[in-house]
Amino acid sequence: MTEIKTEILFPKEVISRRVGELAGRISRDYDGRELLLVGILKGAFIFMADLIRGINVPCRVDFVRLASYGCSSQSSGKVRITKDLETPIAGRDVLIVEDIIDTGLTLSYLVKVLREREPASLRVCAFLDKKERRQVPFDADYVGFTIPDGFVVGYGLDFNENFRFLPDVCVLHDIA
Secondary structure, X not given: OOOOEEEEEEOHHHHHHHHHHHHHHHHHHOOOOOEXXXXXXXXXXXXXXXXXXXXXXXXXEEEEEEEOOOXXXXXXXXXXXXXXXXXXXXXXXXXXXXXXXXXXXHHHHHHHHHHOOOOOEEXXXXXXXXHHHOOOOOOOOEEEEEOOOOEEEXXXXXXXXXXXXXXXXXEEEOOO
16 A cells, blocks of 8 residues: 555544533533434544533434445535434434535435434434535534645545544645
């Protein structure tokens, strides 16, 4: 494998502080209610674990897995569910937890599918948001960081299943 260079975009201390801020805001918004967090696998699992530890309202957890990237650094544009929810969401307050919004295709698709299941409320919390790459309009309710175009890894985000373990968010260089 060719050597891939990384550059730290957000160090773990900055990430920790921002995730705490998001958890506080979510806790205030859902005060007195039980929340179902729906994590999108695999990238959101680390963010979701840290987020839920900071939320101080009752929470339940479930996961979905969607595919749109395969082994490439570019989205294929076709989204499919490869692991569906195990928890019924009708009448529940649901918060989708995503690692990164890029084209908007994946989250637009998932939100449409989940709305059809009639939750009491449905919001999205994204760790990273790459607005300049949008192909469809999409705005998350909670966003950790807005970032410029570039391929990022670490803190659960990967390139071809590598780099998830990095504690910082890093930009990958020379991955053409």
